[in-house]
Amino acid sequence: MKTGNAELPVKNQQCDVPLAHYQGLYESLDPRAVAERCGLSFEATRAGEGFFLLRLMGTEYRAAFPVFELRDLQGDDVREPYEKILLIRYLCEGKFFESRGKRLSYNEIPWGPTYYRNFEGRCLKRAAHSFGNDLAAFRRMVEGLPGLRFEALDTGDAGYRFEFLNGLFISLLIWAGDDEFPPSAQMLFDDNFIFAFTAEDLAAMGEVVIRRFKEKK
Known part of the structure; x- marks a missing residue:
């Protein structure tokens, strides 16, 4: 899939290191524990592999596990590196609790x-x-x-x-x-x-x- 964003290769270079760091953490996680911690669904495709179901700004995505890839339901991957870093960080470290309204x-x-x-x-x-x-x-x-x-x-x-x-x-x-x-x-x-x-x-x-x-x- 082509992109018209000329800055994307530079962004990718800047984001490669944090993405690699979090990929190392991500693949060591228990996906069922991640799903429970983040309030997400995890669908296993085979032993030790599967994907989390995420909804980002109204669009449904599948976040592959254990090798992190982010694709929409049509199979198009997310190319924006900041979005990928935010989501893999959330899966690695974030927790979901219901809001108390504040x-x-x-x-x-x-x-x-x-x-x-x-x-x-x-x-x-x-x-x-x-x-x-x-x-x-x-x-x-x-x-x-x-x-x-x-x-x-x-x-x-x-x-x-x-x-x-x-x-x-x-x-x-x-x-x-x-x-x-x-x-x-x-x-x-x-x-x-x-x-x-x-x-x-x-x-x-x-x-x-x-x-x-x-x-x-």
Whole structure:
């Protein structure tokens, strides 16, 4: 499958080392224990092999085990390396718990204040710039993403709470710009994210969310 992203080979080079590291951890895991820890289904295909069923931004994927590969149900593989790293890290280290209904800002996430500048630049400012000047287009992107589980929010000039990964929901709020103020954005994470991902993961996750919505533009 070809891709039009000219930066992809560079990203792959940068991500090869962490992917190799987590692959080494991944293949040593008990897949049944992973499925229970992450609240996922595991389907065995033969002795010691199979795949986990994941739902990322509305699209269903199979994460192969013990050699990690990520493919949709049509058999197309995920080429975006940050998405692959996020998901293999979750399978190796994350835990799923039901949310208690609280939504956390990035600064309320453990170690969030340490990485906030990075998150602000990669996610909040980029989201504001990408969506804040055309709220109608933003609504079409969210509501038109196939399979995405979402609900519209009253907060912000346009806002949605949507499922990033099975049972893990993000709220993205956008305020439109005007003659005096530039557009702005806020991203909130359901409280169960603190068991599933680190603050560093969430900064990369914001990029994934923005890119997937922009692909629907």
